[in-house]
């Protein structure tokens with residue numbers, strides 16, 4: 077379903093969150109609400125309230141086509157981390 | 172290296188307590204995001220793609236083994252177990268929680284470290300030569316002057332709200348290993364014919380959207396006048412910098428718009444009023460700082476080592492590492508070891524906590540407990556006895572960091588790009604790995620020899636692509652990550668900005684494009700001619716034709 081996602085960072089830890097259909101914030105992209113022209117106004121209002129209440133910051137909206145995240149940027153955010161392997165912290169020979 | 176005294180420590184403790192209070196007030200809503208943002212930026216805390224990012228200052232890239240272990244523990248306790256070495260010789264952590272930042276700043280303060288002036292429109296952490304004080308090609312130790320500038324610029328009230336960020340680099344070597352030509356102010360220590368040492372002062376260099384090589388402001392500034400002269404430059408910039416236009420706000424644009432002569436006149440006019448005044452560094456203070464950098468007495472080293480000889484001439488990886496990563500020291504019995512934080516399958520410049528700890532251990536056991544971060548996102552352990560090099564090599568082998576890549580095509584400078592950065596157009600880290608894979612044969616990398624390939628994920632150019640033999644810039648082409656290639660940039664004494672070759676490529680085609688460029692070089696080079704020199708001789712257009720004929 078094409079529509080609009082509302083996303084932000086949680087203020088206290090900066091973690092990427094999306095607004096769910098029940099207007100709570102989720103860390104899981106697949107649980108993000110996809111709002112249409114009818115629902116998006118209320119969703120925006122709720123999100124803005126959470127910004128005023130210092131729960132989230134840096135809110136913005138993303139258009140989606142219903143299949144995949146359109147931009148690489150949003151795909152990487154949804155992935156909750158980089159697309160490459162972090163350097164190894166366990167080296168067999170030293171611990 | 173410089174050791175903090177009680178004044179420095181008190182200052183950091185108070186600063187950390189102040190930020191703790193600011194964070195609490197932000198979380199309670201007493202401070203709005205707009206009010207808080209400049210405060211967090213003054214403490215190196217950004218909001219990035221995945222979370223907050225904390226950039227910690229490593230003054231001119233020098234730190235102790237204890238400090239490096241401390242950074243490793245921060246990576247482990249507050250982040251995902253690794254950190255990223257930046258081109259400005261700092262380190263940054265990627266998943267920092269705002270609520271925990273005051274604790275991290277306390278932890279840093281215990282280590283005599285902080286994150287002050289690692290962001291915002293102020294004089295940033297001064298950068299320098301990673302071999303400073305450990306090489307015999309320098310006029311004198313530039314770290315003394317870096318520390319002078321650090322103390323002068325830290326919370327300098329007049330320069331806390333500059334038009335834009337401001338970067339100063341100092342070098343003293345015959346070879347400029349600090350890219351002074353690409354800084355707002357580049358200081359090169361030089362010796363006059365009279366034997367007097369002073370500074371050659373360059374201004375108006377920088378990368379970003381409008382890359383410029385710095386121009387000479389004065390060929391010789393007496394050392395005693397350094398601070399008044401810096402003040403004069405900063406004052407002119409502070410007043411005349413284009414605060415009204417974000418694209419014209421850096422010093423490089425002001426210098427260009429005024430012309431170097433008019434800029435120089437303005438600086439001199441400001442300078443006459445403060446030259447030889449209280450603004451200058453008092454001699455006693457200079458001597459106090461200088462004492463911190465007195466050369467350690469190195470125990471005499473055995474020059475003939477059986478172990479060394481056993482490995483040499485056998486094409487072993489050790490020999491390759493010795494050739495590329497073991498750098499000369501002023502004492503022939505010693506060396507400076509460059510650790511390549513670049514290898515196939517790992518993000519350039521990223522190091523895990525255990526890797527940092529191992530490097531700290533090696534610096535303690537085989538060096539003098541001191542570590543340097545380099546502009547090219549590598550690490551140097553200075554003052555290593557030559558007859559211990561094999562031990563260092565083996566110790567690094569345990570963590571997979573004993574590759575001899577220094578200065579070769581695998582030694583790419585790469586910014587975090589779209590995998591981490593809020594401003595990015597395209598990913599740089601996976602592209603770096605694709606390119607590395609293309610040149611996976613170490614023999615081929617050796618055959619290509621010295622070459623600088625740098626990647627930036629956007630026009631801000633944190634990956635210094637303008638200053639690379641082969642520069643790669645991430646662009647957004649109708650929503651798809653694409654990469655523009657430029658050729659002919661240089662960062663050293665003969666700094667130059669690379670020239671864009673033509674239309675961009677997608678990530679799959681970049682490695683072939685790089686291979687075509689490198690292939691032409693291998694085919695046409697003269698004996699002992701580096702890639703950079705071949706580009707100058709043949710001209711960029713020859714490479715451009717080859718690239719787009721093949722494409």
Ligand code: SF4
Nearest residue numbers: 586592595628629633
């Ligand atoms: S060059 Fe651009 S993408 Fe890379 S770190 Fe800098 S701002 Fe981010």
